[in-house]
Amino acid sequence: MIIDFFYPHSLNQVLEIIQTNPDAKFIAGGTDLIPNFKQKNVKASAFIDVKSIPELTKIVETNEEVSIGAALTLYEIEKSEVVKKYFEILIGSAKSIASPVIRKSATIGGNVLCENRCVFYNQSEWWRESIGNCLKCNGDICIATGGKKNCFSKHSSDLSPALLVCNAKVKIVNKKGIQLLDLEKIYSGDGIKPHYLNNDDLVVSFHLPKIKRKFFYFKLRQRESIDFSSLTIAMSYENNSKTLRIALGSVDPKPILWIYSKNSEQTFEDFVKTNIKKVRIVDNDYYSREYRKNILLKKIHSAYSQIL
């Protein structure tokens, strides 16, 4: 595949380039994109480097909100005083991703948009062809579930559950204009095409309202560095409205968002029991689905008592 590489300096330039190169891909750190590209899971006619676009590399605080540029690195998020002040869950979450060196290149936008994962998908081209391409590789069935017709690849971003419990909105720019959406709206729940974004949609920034919350964050993985998550839990509690937000990662093709009000008549236990049925955990991970589900329940319940 012949590739071109572009280094735009403004949003307008970006939009022009993607018009003339509709199969190009936006790239910042590339720490997720390039391994997938090398394994031929991602194809691109060109790369458009978005690290030099001013709107993507600023943290701006206003009275109501903090906006975080999508091309800020995880390391910059970790070190940001503003983020620490209002959204310390983002710091814990960023610090739990990959390894320190990778975090100097990986970006918040790249992580939020990171491709879904599955042990049968994240393999070399030769491997996938040998076993028979799965649904996510234009094949016929999901191998992880032994033949189902849906793709159950895991949403693998740790920052998106953290952002979701901060009520984040995402600003997306394309040739038609600017959109500001609730973050959860960009996730389709389809393992094959996990994001509703088109190829020419550029994620510019995340906007978080300055609301005082208490946080809880947990990530399950076997090693304390490098590994992707087997289960991510982010929780936030806002005392005035008595609203508990729970977001789950690596247990479904999209991040799961639950909103529970402490004023609700339904008990928290019932709430969790009902909602967990819709979470599509399968055996495509280092740990079994039973274990991840059990730990999920245990951690949520113990965090609930802590956080309230």
Next chain:
Amino acid sequence: MKHICLNINNKNYELVVKEDEMLSYTLRERLLLKGTKTGCDQGSCGACTVWVDNVPVLSCITLTLNVIGKKITTIEGISELQEGSKLQELFVKHGAIQCGFCTPGMIMTALAFVKENPKCSIDQIKESISGNLCRCTGYKKIIDAIAEYANIKREKNAQIVSLSKKENQNLKIIGKPEPYIEAEKKAKGTADYADDYVFKNTLYCKFLRSPYPHALIKSIDYSEALKIDGVKYIAIGNELKETFGVLPISQDETAMAIEKVRYVGEIVAAVAAESEEIAEHALQFIKVEYEQLPAFLSIEDSLSETSTFIHPFSEKYKCNIHKTAEIRIGDRENTLKKSDILKSMEVTFEGINHGFTEPHACTAWYDENGLSIVTATQVPHYLHRALSKVLHIPLHKIRVIKPYVGGGFGGKSDPFPHEIIASYIAIKTKRPVKVRLSREEVFLTNHGRHPSKIKITIGANNDGQIKHIGGEMYIDGGAYGSFGVVTTYYNGSLLQGPYKTEYYGYKSTRVYTNKPQCGAMRGHGGVNPRFVAECVIDEIAHELKMDPIEFRLKNLLPPNTTTLGEFRITSNGLKEALHAVMEQSKWKERYGKLPFGHGLGVACSWYISGSLLPIIWNEYPQSVVHLKLDFDGRILLTSGASDIGQGTNTILPMMAAEILGIDKEHIQVVMADTLLTPVDLGSYSSRVTFMAGNATIEAAKKMKDEILKCIAIRKDIPKENLNILENRIIDNKGNIICSWQEAVDIALANRGAISISGWYISPKLGGKYKGAGAGLSPSYSFGAVVAEVKVNPDSGEYKVLNIWGAHDCGKAINPLAVEGQLEGSWHMGLGQAMSEQMKYHNGYLLTNNFLDYKIPTSLDTPDIHTNIIESIDPEGPFGGKECGEGALHPSIPAVANAIFNAVGVRINSLPITFEKVYDAIQKNQTIKLQQI
């Protein structure tokens, strides 16, 4: 292609690159800056770390086009920075460099981190390097080096316990810590590993691999591939029909599959082309027709009666068994009856991969001297023989050269298909042929630790004396034999120690399966059964309400004894090893007194210092060392001994210098080149220090004798009154007779350079029964480990907090190297205990990369407290024994026993994942509830 400029190490380069090229490729292949290494190609090992605008970045996942206009710094540039060379010096000084392959990346990461965080803590240093994998050091000395660089004072956490009251060897060089002679090169990135060599006019070779676990090859049509511009040769299986294998009795492999494939990933065809890209591209044009056969993917599958055999030699078993071994010594029934307490445990083990950071690579060429190959190998001698056999070239026209090797651990100790194929195509095309395996291919090459099912029964009386040790084990050998026959025996034979027993017996079975073959891996077949035995002993001690350390002390075999199977034990420091770890861990104050969730565990083991019997039966010694002295006063030490990062090239000159009375600077080495160096069998079974060391001592003694003989005649002084000390010849009154140079001139007068040979042949030992030689060794090492863990009972998550290890290696020839080997061994054991496993799905290897195959990072590695026990072996060189493999064995069961102590659960399969601990605790609680 794009024409670009890059600024690297303050120099501007103008070059042409492909748009989708990674920075690591550009640096290594286009600019020949080989210091940056590639270990995994997916950003999961850190070996490729460079700086872009002074920020560390993984170059194997960075597009070159993405760094135009930026300032790039590689390890070559670091050496020119003052801070850089200071950190490199500290790495060298602290022994933070063994194989050296991870070193450039590690230094790049560490230097950037400390520059940015000058007031960092040890914990922060540990975290900063957590994306850089090291398989040799256990990270301990790396952290020591970085800590000193950051001006943090760190107490030395290693000690030597000497058992000999009168250690009067009066040694000047031996026993002093020495950085490796090549450590500085490795720190600077100028040491050449197999993939770093550049030859003119090279062809690149890529492999087409089987997509099925078991299938007949009906046809191969590569005519379309041959038409591709730049393709020079395509080879298929039937061109190399001769079988080979490291063991003469188990030569069941061919270089490429012939008639059928036996595992997913087996090589079916090889393409040699002008570039890697062309070769890779051509693979898809080779059409292979397969007819699938039933696949045997587990021990159970292969034990089932069948008429489909992976190898025809299994027919006599009516199922896919490769080998069985059975040894029983003592009275089995009686000892069972005599045992007041009998405990059994059956454990399932997943396969383990060596995980060295350097992927296999080689370049072969053919000229007037015959075939030559430079390759990442531990065994130049066995490869030499295999190449001759398969390629029908006389032995005297083959040269195998071992370069610096980035780790072996048994994964580079066989002759390999890729080496044979590269050599073959080099002969056919008359051009150098290069192969380098991707990390996925390294996993498919495997030769790792066998997945196993092992049941061990131990009986003891109420006083805690072991009466009976019995075992039944099944090991999953994969598609070919490799070292497997030996592994089959080692799975049982090491059960006859390190404890006394009245009966020891086992039946061990190796099966073939349709998966990448297993072979030798650090600690060999002794590791898995040792795990089970140490857990069972723990169970017995628990039931008898005896302290597990006291129980073991009660049962230890003493020094200078013979085991039931007639293994001769000479020096034995296990008692002292146990005491060392017991004291350091504050065992007596804490064991049994820690709160629920917090535990201590202990385990012991022993291991061979080289197999007494060689693999190939002939009259040659097992190790030969030559010393040549010439007019320049320099001694050249040559030996086939293969340094793969364990420090052989450093200690052999130390030994020679010690005997000769001269300093090390007068001795240089040329090693592991089958044209230039005398045979040493290779680096496996922990034989090199013992055998090549003894050969070195013999050669040095002879050389000294020859020199003194000449001085005696010339100076008319009796030879007995002469000695060499500190580069001078002295008499028995201490008078200086002459300088070293003068002595050389005298000794070489009228004949020129002197060449002396020293060799090692094992003494005749052992029993006469079948299998008596497996596990037989001229001496044994002994070790003990105490592990401390904390478990979260609600989730099964656990952390190993401390490892206290003690290892009797006889004498620490080079304490810096010994500590490093021990710390690396304990760390490797932890990986098998906690997180490593080779997992398959219907014969397809899922864990074929460093993200999914989980080697412990620096954050997963606890504090390691090192104890070297010196029992001064009577036959070891300067008393030395092995320290390369034996230490691995006890670290795994120590962790399992600590988990049992913490939360009362026994996990009967490895690795001990959080999930297994959680499930066991749940089950336990359910049982407890039911009992209420």
